[in-house]
Amino acid sequence: MQVDYHDVLRVWREADTIPEIEHAWLFDHLMPIGGDPNGPAYEGWTLLSALAAHTRRLRLGLLVTSNRFRPPAMLAKIATTVDIVSGGRLDFGIGVGSRPNPPAAHREYAAHGLPFHDTAHAVGSLAEACTVIRRLWTEQEPFDFDGTYHQLTGAFGNPKPVQRPHPPILIGGRSAPTLRVAAEHADLWNIPGGDIDDVVSRSALLDRYCAEIGRDPASITRSIHLPVSYDRPGATRDAIGEAIDAGFPHIVLGLPVPYPVNVARWVADELINTSARGESS
Numbered sequence: 001m002q003v004d005y006h007d008v009l010r011v012w013r014e015a016d017t018i019p020e021i022e023h024a025w026l027f028d029h030l031m032p033i034g035g036d037p038n039g040p041a042y043e044g045w046t047l048l049s050a051l052a053a054h055t056r057r058l059r060l061g062l063l064v065t066s067n068r069f070r071p072p073a074m075l076a077k078i079a080t081t082v083d084i085v086s087g088g089r090l091d092f093g094i095g096v097g098s099r100p101n102p103p104a105a106h107r108e109y110a111a112h113g114l115p116f117h118d119t120a121h122a123v124g125s126l127a128e129a130c131t132v133i134r135r136l137w138t139e140q141e142p143f144d145f146d147g148t149y150h151q152l153t154g155a156f157g158n159p160k161p162v163q164r165p166h167p168p169i170l171i172g173g174r175s176a177p178t179l180r181v182a183a184e185h186a187d188l189w190n191i192p193g194g195d196i197d198d199v200v201s202r203s204a205l206l207d208r209y210c211a212e213i214g215r216d217p218a219s220i221t222r223s224i225h226l227p228v229s230y231d232r233p234g235a236t237r238d239a240i241g242e243a244i245d246a247g248f249p250h251i252v253l254g255l256p257v258p259y260p261v262n263v264a265r266w267v268a269d270e271l272i273n274t275s276a277r278g279e280s281s
Helices: 005-016 044-053 072-085 103-111 119-138 176-185 196-212 233-245 263-276
Strands: 023-026 059-062 092-095 143-146 151-155 169-172 188-192 221-227 250-254
Touching: 005 023, 005 044, 005 263, 023 044, 023 250, 044 059, 044 072, 059 092, 072 119, 092 119, 119 143, 119 151, 119 169, 119 176, 169 176, 176 196, 188 196, 188 250, 196 233, 221 233, 233 250, 233 263
Parallel strands: 023 059, 092 169, 169 188, 188 221, 221 250
Antiparallel strands: 143 151
16 A cells, blocks of 8 residues: 555565565555555555566465455455466465454445455354365365355366465464464464564464364464564564564565665565574664
């Protein structure tokens, strides 16, 4: 949001040439949730497909897709297309969609004629969507699905994604109901950074939910989103170190706009490489 397509493309192309940067992400809002409420915000999956065609190495995804925006069978088709365009580099990020705050995140639903159901409905819909999407990616025959929230007749996905058995599924969120869905369906789990004690507590809760269903908690990679400060890189490096020490090896760095010139190289030099050497300020 609040950024031009060519600026995003510039940063992604630069990042694609820097081995220290392993993955790049967009978000999934139809209107800005910060800054000018009438400013620009691109549709995430369309933009991701364009960026996939302009990069060669980066893994890529949305952090995270709002399950409220698109029916799961349509979303499975969209994601398959991006995986093919990217040559098998998609990490499929999905979540309930729209946190309770900020309130501005809710106006996009009415503005686009989309329903906004309560949390219980949204979480139940997410669990069914994950099941449907995985089946469309992997099953070789059409199937029917008669769920509480989604019903499909003769569902079938062709083509299949490049990645087999399917693109990794990243589920984002911190609420207990969402963590239960992650325990069942996620290959990666992402949480917004902040209070590291809360992050650790949520990770332990995910461990517990995995144990309840007989899944090895270590099979879910822990991922965290950390905001970047251009003026205080030491604070960002400290947050990176805390996250790694807490068992979160998959780190997504949120870059504020406007993007400085050569910002991807700055991230590698000032944040990634320096953090790896254990330096701070």
